[in-house]
């Protein structure tokens with residue numbers, strides 16, 4: 001189905017056809033005249049426009065908790081990329097007069113927050129929802145944040161009286177658009193019965209304490225609703241300063257798919273952006289940490305640490321460290337883990353950044369390299385990865401899907417044949433000890449010579465890579481004549497050799513070092529030391545990932561790797577680069 005996006009410029013209306021379901025009316029007054037722009041760039045611009053939604057929740061707490069799933073499902077029809085949520089606590093808790101700092105109903109507020117984030121993550125995991133904390137804190141004014149200018153204004157339920165109240169309170173938003181009401185009168189009257197049956201009451205037994213200075217720690221990679229619940233709980237209880245230690249360096253080493261963790265500067269920037277949206281009244285101190293305590297182990301002003309069930313032990317460790325340093329003990333507030341309703345069999349039960357990283361496998365991480373002055377066809381993909389990372393097995397899956405594979409190891413063997421220029425250069429450089437009795441180059445002997453000595457390896461590379469590159473270019477030309485559409489260049493040290501410049505995309509296989517060592521020892525019957533030595537001569541996975549368009553990991557079972565390759569292949573199909581729509585998980589591999 002084709003959807004039409006109307007783009008208005010000055011007094012004219014332009015109709016642009018887009019493949020995504022966009023149904024809004026955008027007014028691009030500051031946009032340069034469309035007549036001066038090629039239609040394609042206009043469409044690309046339109047596709048980039050985010051559907052920014054803004055939801056104001058006003059229903060009383062009891063009804064609200066029961067209606068959240070229904071409301072969330074409907075809200076997701078209007079908000080595609082992000083949705084800011086403001087809870088008008090004066091009406092939610094039916095006690096406008098008491099909404100000041102010392103009496104926020106913290107427990108009740110965090111229940112609503114958890115339920116909202118949990119429901120949104122189930123119904124629309126791709127939607128970036130941000131609950132603005134000002135409503136809970138009795139700040140009646142929505143912060144003047146340009147990111148909060150919505151395209152859609154959503155309201156849970158409106159009667160005439162509430163409309164009047166909201167018009168007065170959120171006037172600026174009504175200038176943009178009339179609100180879309182998500183719940184009907186019938187929904188609301190039906191649910192009061194359900195809410196009572198559920199006993200949705202505000203519990204007073206839990207600690208409702210509020211602090212000046214609080215602290216939390218974590219990786220905060222690819223922020224998910226579990227992070228947001230933890231941060232919201234912190235913000236509910238914080239009056240002044242929120243310090244967050246961002247795990248880096250050695251603290252990340254054991255994490256699943258660590259090379260795909262965003263750089264700490266990016267994580268800090270994303271988290272800061274989120275926190276400032278959530279509560280601009282708080283001072284945020286975000287800093288990288290490489291020890292388990294970070295600032296929480298030394299700052300005497302801190303009063304409370306917020307942890308998840310999983311990091312509770314870390315909270316106790318912080319207090320132990322503080323006791324040793326004669327610092328005050330921190331109150332420890334623990335957040336429950338949120339289950340991930342959309343997880344697959346290999347992913348964790350709770351919402352987690354590891355699962356999010358796993359879902360990136362096989363997807364396109366950055367735009368293809370179209371500035372390399374390469375001919376558009378055949379489309380060339382460089383496939384690389386460390387020793388024993390599963391590269392060859394992925395190449396054979398791609399072959400079974402229809403790709404033409406060039407194995408650069410085999411080209412290397414060709415370059416070493418007696419009588420070639422390369423052969424003479426190698427014998428001259430290393431002497432006859434690299435030859436076997438029949439005069440051929442003994443690759444095992446050559447390997448033993450160079451893999452333990454970086455200088456000798458560099459020398460070998462400078463002699464051999466130009467020869468292999470020549471053979472590679474000839475092979476690509478040959479495949480082009482044969483009509484190949486997609487060529488995969490399987491090369492162990494593609495990036496070290498800068499051959500990414502010969503490719504439209506780079507696909508990288510990553511594997512934790514311990515598993516790579518295990519596989520090398522098993523496959524080649526060598527010692528752990530030798531296996532480690534070989535890996536150390538190669539680029540690290542995190543460096544490869546920086547230059548990767550697609551990443552695979554063969555750590556899990558065979559079909560999970562195939563699934564990743566299929567994800568990558570289907571994207572090529574969608575882009576018209578390959579045309580075999582029949583490839584499935586059951587294709588012969």
Ligand SMILES: CC(=O)SCCNC(=O)CCNC(=O)[C@H](O)C(C)(C)COP(=O)(O)OP(=O)(O)OC[C@H]1O[C@@H](n2cnc3c(N)ncnc32)[C@H](O)[C@@H]1OP(=O)(O)O
Nearest residue numbers: 387388408409412443444446447464491492493494497537
């Ligand atoms: C740019 C490219 O990627 S071209 C393809 C790779 N080839 C080269 O770089 C040429 C230099 N290397 C060689 O000629 C051979 O590797 C030799 C002679 C040193 C050893 O040959 P062999 O004993 O047959 O070993 P083989 O070629 O299988 O390499 C063993 C491992 O060393 C790694 N390796 C190969 N070349 C290099 C290199 N130049 N630098 C670092 N590691 C390398 C590979 O990852 C391979 O592991 P994998 O099979 O698990 O991926």
